[in-house]
Amino acid sequence: MNNIQIGILGYGNLGRGVELAISQQPDMELTAIFTRRNPAEIQPSLSGVPIYNVKDVLNFKNSIDVMILCGGSSTDLDSQSPAFASHFNIVDSFDTHPEIPRHFKSVNTSALLTNHTAIVSAGWDPGLFSINRLLAESILPLGHSYTFWGKGVSQGHSDALRRIEGVANAIQYTIPLESAMEAVRRGDGPAFTPRQMHTRECYVALLPDADPDTVRDQIVHMPSYFADYDTTVHFVSQEELQENHYAMPHGGFIQRSGTTGSDQENCHIYEFSLKLDSNPQFTANVLACYARSAYRLAAEGSYGAKTVLEIPPAYLSSRSIEQLRAEIL
């Protein structure tokens, strides 16, 4: 069998992660990277991978099986995902939760018109966390669910900061509140507002003429991203950002406690957790597996947009279903 041919669109943190991720997968090959910038000015991490400007991408319609979209959720994927789903099978990691149904619909329309398969909002949250939220809530209908993130850098939120006028560079940490985690693990089943579970901490380097107060104001009131949290903004130099905030750890856990028994006397705790040294690299490894499933779904003629909730786990593995039944089940 031929290897699955992968393209990468957008060469930021996630794009570099996907480049490395593909090299770990036994049945995949990286065909090319595409960027909106001048390819001559970009150095790929692995030698021998060609980089093109995105204007050349349609020349690869027949040689790329799945394009992995690595643009930012806040401004790129909105337009890139539907546009590329008209020409390629795609995977994206669109992570603005409230916008997912709208994004799904626009990608679905493009993909169905042209017989492509498009997996949207893959990664770990949305992604693996979503799968576990669904399983836990279905299996334990009577109970309480919680999702905690961090401490870690949220790429989506950092990306949103960087798109603000006057911001040169920025990093955002999501921090779970100790008191909230303790209450959940005691099985208290408490009710929280977003503000009672996490705080958000931003490290921002400004452009020379930017006004800190205007930028801070734009950040703390940004809907979906920051308005519902206690958000702290620290202005730092570009150098400090590079030196002290370069690593991108992340993680978190989803937990559900539920009861069974004729008097609901038995309690069950379901927990899924991730501790990630590099959020973009782990997310990239997840996207590589969903690229495999996009390839298989397309080969079966199962077109249109899909989410991680609609994909059988076996489609993520390089092993055959017979092997999986014998070795994994």
Place this chain on the structure above:
Amino acid sequence: MNNIQIGILGYGNLGRGVELAISQQPDMELTAIFTRRNPAEIQPSLSGVPIYNVKDVLNFKNSIDVMILCGGSSTDLDSQSPAFASHFNIVDSFDTHPEIPRHFKSVNTSALLTNHTAIVSAGWDPGLFSINRLLAESILPLGHSYTFWGKGVSQGHSDALRRIEGVANAIQYTIPLESAMEAVRRGDGPAFTPRQMHTRECYVALLPDADPDTVRDQIVHMPSYFADYDTTVHFVSQEELQENHYAMPHGGFIQRSGTTGSDQENCHIYEFSLKLDSNPQFTANVLACYARSAYRLAAEGSYGAKTVLEIPPAYLSSRSIEQLRAEIL
């Protein structure tokens, strides 16, 4: 929409758990329970549920959407699952891992001949643990995986003990070794034999004439179940068994640590864990969700045997896919 009509075959721990599980699900209804014993001698937990002898089951071919098989893996499911898949959509929790491919094949043949859907080996292990093993190994190809169980009662192993001649009743505890868990959480990536991860402890009440040495010998040498572990057998009275070993807690976790980065410098820890006050009740709740997915797959004309690895997560939920994308993803 009509509720999904459920039948239960076999009224032991798991069967009683399924009876309660169905009452938690908004779109399901329990039609009847079937037993090989005299129904007059069995008292259902919930009032109003009819109990029939299994010889009457074919009268219910048109009124039961999915039959949940609650027999023991070591002797019942082997024959019950293929036989019932000829007449009903079924779910079973067959958990003798090495025998799964053979079991799958025989159920598949029955189900395909008669256009039924049969989900085999659902539960938590095999089941939720299998899904997580698959996801973790696919996403982190370079790493080490571990599954720990307990401390808890293994129904499959207790069942196997009770089928031995001379045994009146018995309970088996699986116990993870502290030293092994510590090594894994340090990220050492150690290699273990089964014997180095868990011990097995059996509490056995004998029939009056039984010979303890013969029984002990049969236990510790039983292939698949006990031969590969350090197994301790305690002979106790029926009364002590009832009093001190009635609860059926269980749990465990699967963990994978894997690396990414150009020098494999970043480590990621994936962990899924369950803490269950009642193994049969939690397993029953899982089976109820897979009954829903069997119903949907059958309605789509997707017949034959399936495992949890082949089923999209969304099929387990009572919510529509549009709701799930908006609320869970």
